[in-house]
Amino acid sequence: MVYDTEDLIMCEHCKEQLEKAKELGIFSSHDLGILKNPRRVFAFNFPLVMDSGETKLISAFRVQYNDALGPTKGGLRFHQSVDLNEVSELAFLMSLKNALLGLPFGGAKGGVKLDPKKLSEKELERASRAYIRELWKFIGPSIDIPAPDVNTNEKVMGWMLDEYEKIVGHKAPGLITGKPLVLGGSLGRSTSTARGAFFLLQEHFKKELEEKKTLRVAIQGFGNAGSVIAELLESIGMKIVAVSDSSSALYNETGLALDELLSFKKGKNSSFSKFSGNAKQITQEELLMLDVDILIPAALGGVIRKENANNVKAKLILELANGPITPSADSILNTKNIEVIPGILANAGGVVVSYFEWVQNLQNYYWTEERVNSELQEYMLKAYNAVILLSQKDKLSLRGAAEILAIRRILEAEKLRGNI
Numbered sequence: 001m002v003y004d005t006e007d008l009i010m011c012e013h014c015k016e017q018l019e020k021a022k023e024l025g026i027f028s029s030h031d032l033g034i035l036k037n038p039r040r041v042f043a044f045n046f047p048l049v050m051d052s053g054e055t056k057l058i059s060a061f062r063v064q065y066n067d068a069l070g071p072t073k074g075g076l077r078f079h080q081s082v083d084l085n086e087v088s089e090l091a092f093l094m095s096l097k098n099a100l101l102g103l104p105f106g107g108a109k110g111g112v113k114l115d116p117k118k119l120s121e122k123e124l125e126r127a128s129r130a131y132i133r134e135l136w137k138f139i140g141p142s143i144d145i146p147a148p149d150v151n152t153n154e155k156v157m158g159w160m161l162d163e164y165e166k167i168v169g170h171k172a173p174g175l176i177t178g179k180p181l182v183l184g185g186s187l188g189r190s191t192s193t194a195r196g197a198f199f200l201l202q203e204h205f206k207k208e209l210e211e212k213k214t215l216r217v218a219i220q221g222f223g224n225a226g227s228v229i230a231e232l233l234e235s236i237g238m239k240i241v242a243v244s245d246s247s248s249a250l251y252n253e254t255g256l257a258l259d260e261l262l263s264f265k266k267g268k269n270s271s272f273s274k275f276s277g278n279a280k281q282i283t284q285e286e287l288l289m290l291d292v293d294i295l296i297p298a299a300l301g302g303v304i305r306k307e308n309a310n311n312v313k314a315k316l317i318l319e320l321a322n323g324p325i326t327p328s329a330d331s332i333l334n335t336k337n338i339e340v341i342p343g344i345l346a347n348a349g350g351v352v353v354s355y356f357e358w359v360q361n362l363q364n365y366y367w368t369e370e371r372v373n374s375e376l377q378e379y380m381l382k383a384y385n386a387v388i389l390l391s392q393k394d395k396l397s398l399r400g401a402a403e404i405l406a407i408r409r410i411l412e413a414e415k416l417r418g419n420i
């Protein structure tokens, strides 16, 4: 069956991005047609035997959106609300992100519709292995390389690698990235998303940092991405005035005591709503509206919407989460001259170090953490400088410039392959 633009499968967001690219007059609709639909879509249901003996049928997906630049690459999430539209949209964004960063990868994404919090460890392992048993023929180190995403971690990647290797009968660490170190993971991978974004902010605010201006930062989400970037920014003298988790947001206009928050998070009962240190409890919405230099959404998608975008006072927003700003909110922020470093650039550090992990696996030669971090910096700054240059030359938003650079690279590869 050929999926058409009219089919549900085509995500709304992908359509909007392509319309925008067309309006700019840089690409023809004929050329853009090749990106309108994903190349390959896998949608299946697998049986999961629960500890109780009951069998449940679990829906799962993998979308390989575009592979003109190389094997497809992208994360795999476990979430009760996963659907094919969401996975297609994320696979499209992965195609843009990998292209923008100059990686030799196309874009993909996977999803399994289940709530891992409701599964035992054994059930989670059986689900992870079952997903690979369904997909193993269509993935591989030079075909499609999964990685962790929401609710999946290095333990899940380890089980998946093991299942694949058992089926194919040989070791293949390059199948999957974000693995445990002893199974071929990379040093620096767990902090790479935040570190990549940190390099961008350091460059973006070079002048202010040289002049020793104190920049005020608010961060929504204090997980892997949010807490690491908070620490890195504080280490260069920025002031973290607000952070949040799913329970509450904390604010201190003179700066939060980060080390106190980090050790609080390590304890039991670590919800910010229970924090009694030197900080005021505020709402998530109040955090997003603070008058700060840098606002970093690092939790969920769609938190800045047309209903609240007018009240945002930050000077710059860095999208560490995937899709925290809706397209209509993005237009409002544009008219308010609020700069946005888009997710396809801002949170690309994770996939860049995943690329390094894959390279190390193929060569069977492992790098030091210093080398990983310094090559990450090079990749991030190269893409950042290209985006800034194009945005200044053609008077485009950073998002517009990033998307054009990415689409141009994919279309060039499609042309050279004779596909358009």
Ligand code: NAD
Binding pocket: 150, 193, 220, 221, 222, 223, 224, 225, 226, 244, 245, 246, 247, 284, 298, 299, 300, 301, 320, 321, 322, 347, 348, 350
């Ligand atoms: P995580 O699970 O480690 O942390 C998520 C944080 O968000 C937690 O502090 C949680 O309490 C908070 N949160 C959850 N619901 C919330 C709500 N309703 N309001 C406010 N806060 C809420 O996840 P992460 O790995 O830090 O990822 C965060 C975001 O960054 C996600 O959008 C993810 O897709 C994106 N991202 C992460 C990586 C990565 O390598 N970790 C890479 C690219 C993009």
